[in-house]
Amino acid sequence: MSNKIAVLPGDGIGQEITEQAARVLTALGLELELEWAPVGGAAYDLHGHPLPETTLNLAKSSAAVLFGAVGDWKYDSLARELRPEQAILGLRKAMGLFANLRPAILYPQLANASSLKPEVVSGLDILIVRELTGDIYFGQPRGVQTLSDGPFAGDRQGFDTMHYAETEVRRIAHVAFQAAQQRQKKLCSVDKANVLETSQFWRDIMIEVAKEYPDVSLSHMYVDNAAMQLVRAPKEFDVIVTGNLFGDILSDEAAMLTGSIGMLPSASLNASNQGLYEPSHGSAPDIAGQNKANPLATILSAAMLLRYSLNQGAQADRIERAVQQVLEQGLRTPDIHEANTQLVGTQEMGDAVIQALN
């Protein structure tokens, strides 16, 4: 596999945070080839398009993309297809990124950041695997129609279609089972099989695929119960796999269990483990260019990149241990700062992680 990584900083704090993550990757001493290209508003300013062909080609020909964030209020008046956010959708589509992996980890040192009691969340480490390209978000037909009969005849009606093809469910199942194999070997599939045909079908396929992973224990949970259990006893979960709609909601809920948006990495993968890695937060234009942004979500995204796209799990562990260590040392960017900790900037946080690597 190629060791080429496309680094796409984007807008706002994107430049500062990807710079630190790239420095960390370089400091590992691996033979990685990092190539930079503009994306989002920055690319629009330079080339008139948020995802120029050169950037897209670089991404497609790389083993992985390290992505910062895109968006700024100054682009809000652009036509929809030219808005910075379209770059992410374009990359997902062109690279076939169907699996979204969002870990929610709460380091014990940051337990106070959560709105839940420390004993409920401290040490939390769960992974949500969300199907990203199917489900009711993309199902056809959809639209608004006028009803010709029934109790609401003459009314306008909005409608969408939920469906999943067998291939779509199987491939996300494999990603989730394999992720579980690398962790605590517990997979919980979340659906609404008591009400939805699509969900019953999803559950049946999960049970079939499970036969190929006898070392992973598979359980099932209805989405309403999963939403409750995530706040009642989140540490009961290891890996959760779910469809696009339920995953959209549950991954944000899980992220907020940690209370610190600057700490949350994410990965989006295709069938050949090519992936796009980005922090879960946005471009934070309010603090851009002030050396205030927390680079750890992006640095942890770089760790995921090594684990999932470059098969370098040991190096990923190294980065994650280094992050843990700087938190233990009490270093904090403003977003996670509290009494008796040491306030540092983006650059200093990057320096500290690099130092902790060795």
Ligand code: NAD
């Ligand atoms: P945001 O995530 O950018 O910011 C929300 C709040 O969190 C802000 O107060 C910000 O300062 C803070 N924050 C975010 N990341 C931080 C970090 N690493 N360190 C410290 N503080 C951090 O969300 P928003 O303000 O709603 O959106 C701003 C722009 O980002 C918009 O243009 C939006 O469209 C875009 N956006 C992009 C992505 C993406 O690129 N994937 C995702 C979400 C939002």
